Amino acid sequence: MSFSAWRGIAGIIHPTLRPGALEEFIRLLPEGIGVIPLFTNITKGTREEFQTVMDAYEAQIAILAEQGCDAIHPNGAPPFMVHGYKGEAKLIDGWEKKYKAPIFTAGQNHITALKAIKAKTIVGATYFSGEINDTFAQYFKDAGFKVKGMDGIDVPFNKVQELSGEQVYSHIKKNFLKHKGADAIYMLGSGWRTLNIIDMLEKDLGVPVIHPVPARVWEFQRRLHVHEPRKGYGMLLETMPSLP
Numbered sequence: 001m002s003f004s005a006w007r008g009i010a011g012i013i014h015p016t017l018r019p020g021a022l023e024e025f026i027r028l029l030p031e032g033i034g035v036i037p038l039f040t041n042i043t044k045g046t047r048e049e050f051q052t053v054m055d056a057y058e059a060q061i062a063i064l065a066e067q068g069c070d071a072i073h074p075n076g077a078p079p080f081m082v083h084g085y086k087g088e089a090k091l092i093d094g095w096e097k098k099y100k101a102p103i104f105t106a107g108q109n110h111i112t113a114l115k116a117i118k119a120k121t122i123v124g125a126t127y128f129s130g131e132i133n134d135t136f137a138q139y140f141k142d143a144g145f146k147v148k149g150m151d152g153i154d155v156p157f158n159k160v161q162e163l164s165g166e167q168v169y170s171h172i173k174k175n176f177l178k179h180k181g182a183d184a185i186y187m188l189g190s191g192w193r194t195l196n197i198i199d200m201l202e203k204d205l206g207v208p209v210i211h212p213v214p215a216r217v218w219e220f221q222r223r224l225h226v227h228e229p230r231k232g233y234g235m236l237l238e239t240m241p242s243l244p
Helices: 020-026 054-066 077-081 085-099 108-114 132-142 159-161 163-178 196-204 212-223 235-237
Strands: 007-014 034-039 071-074 121-126 145-154 184-187
Touching: 007 020, 007 054, 020 034, 020 212, 034 054, 054 071, 054 085, 071 108, 071 184, 071 212, 077 085, 077 108, 077 132, 085 108, 085 132, 108 132, 108 184, 108 212, 121 163, 132 145, 145 163, 163 184, 163 196, 196 212, 212 235
Parallel strands: 007 034, 007 071, 121 145, 121 184
Antiparallel strands: none
């Protein structure tokens, strides 16, 4: 069976069963774009778990391709970033050829968004702790960016959504000022509910913020040839630059 919507179909695979990001994504999408959401069930948020879920993602991609989605987005940056920038690209290229559908990961989306706003140097914020943040930083270095910092908040993986916007704002602002000289802020992960701090950070710190949810909405619009800017969620979605 194949489904359609009058402005296109977005296929999306969420890495966890955590509510929030899907609802935000759908609310920010323009009217007329259909969404087919599927899920994997990552629960621990560890490198070891991330490295075991590619078969689960591929099974969902096959389903979405069969439904005729105009673009497919396996969401969840860490499961793909742990394979490295080049390893991820090889994997996605293989899937696109196999399923004959356009596919882009969260990490690829974030790189595209950063390039669209002409960022060169970034400060990143994550809700992971420890050495995995070095892996995330290396991913962006391999993509051509200078990474001044990739600083995590020490919070249990299943409690990320309980962080307040004020806590995340404080974390990002402190590290942005500490590292000095970045021309963009990057927020890794859709687990936190932080749409409300994007504009505030941009105004207070004077640089654009790439947040996964607006970045996802922006790229789907561009891929589906839709152009509906939205104010209040950062300059990317407000200015709607072209795909680089």
